[in-house]
Amino acid sequence: MAVRLSPEIEVDALGFDLDHTLGFDDRLELRTMLRYARGAAASHGTAVREHASALLALARAGRLTIDQAVAIFLGAYLSASQAQAEVVRWREEVVAEALVGMRPAPGALACIERLEARGIPVAILTNGWSPLQEAKAQSLGLSHLPMLISEQIGALKPAPEAFAALVGQLGTRRERTAYVGDDLDDDVLGARAAALVPIWVPERNPAEADLRALPEGVVTVRTLEELAP
Ligand SMILES: [Mg+2]
Incomplete structure (x- = not known):
């Protein structure tokens, strides 16, 4: 055939x-990343969104792993130890949302x-x-x-x-x-x-x-x- x-x-x-x-997926990775930096997003406006978008673009181009991109992003708005823990949580959350959200x-x-x-x-x-x-x-x-x-x-x-x-x-x-x-x-x-x-x-x-x-x-x-x- x-x-x-x-x-x-x-x-x-x-x-x-x-x-x-x-x-x-309607920008699932970006949406969930911004949720983790909600406080910062409220005070920094579009700069936070642009920061997340730029890091995701580097991950898509293979220049960062997704964990590195998210860790850098969260590290800018959260304490280092908090950011590390949140990367793991983010990963689980984004996968769980993808399972039902496409x-x-x-x-x-x-x-x-x-x-x-x-x-x-x-x-x-x-x-x-x-x-x-x-x-x-x-x-x-x-x-x-x-x-x-x-x-x-x-x-x-x-x-x-x-x-x-x-x-x-x-x-x-x-x-x-x-x-x-x-x-x-x-x-x-x-x-x-x-x-x-x-x-x-x-x-x-x-x-x-x-x-x-x-x-x-x-x-x-x-x-x-x-x-x-
Ligand atoms: Mg495509």
Whole structure:
């Protein structure tokens, strides 16, 4: 069985990004971090939010672990010993919230269900940490899917090693494997550079200029349902 994406493009398997592609956590990490510095947030205003956002961005880029990012953040507003204890509590709390708080992307669950019913291999490749990403998948009812998490495989998208791990998991050829994501750089251009078939599902309506600037071979869909009608 194969999935036809266009008259010229057909694939045997699909990999999916998790955040903002299969589901949304509505800034769960940021919201929970701010809750731990509520007093400071009240007196420092938006600076606290920007501080947390900047640290999370460093964690997403692999330059800090998530525990380091949260410890630095809490260390700025709490005593050192309090901050250390709160990092552990934060970790547990954010995972517990993810287990119940994910919002599926439009058409995402139907798409996965239909691909599976057709015998198409499907897996998740996600930048993030464990066990948060597993909790998100569980909340979406997708915990049965194979999932590759950057923290565990030691490679962050858009690195080619991340996509190589996905292809290894799916057991297909790169040029017959699609990767579906919302992020133009990490997902779409990363998958393309690794010789997979990139599918872009933009979170918002893309500007005409963005669409014109897309490299050849990128398939764009509005919702995931279009992939498995
Ligand atoms: Mg994403």
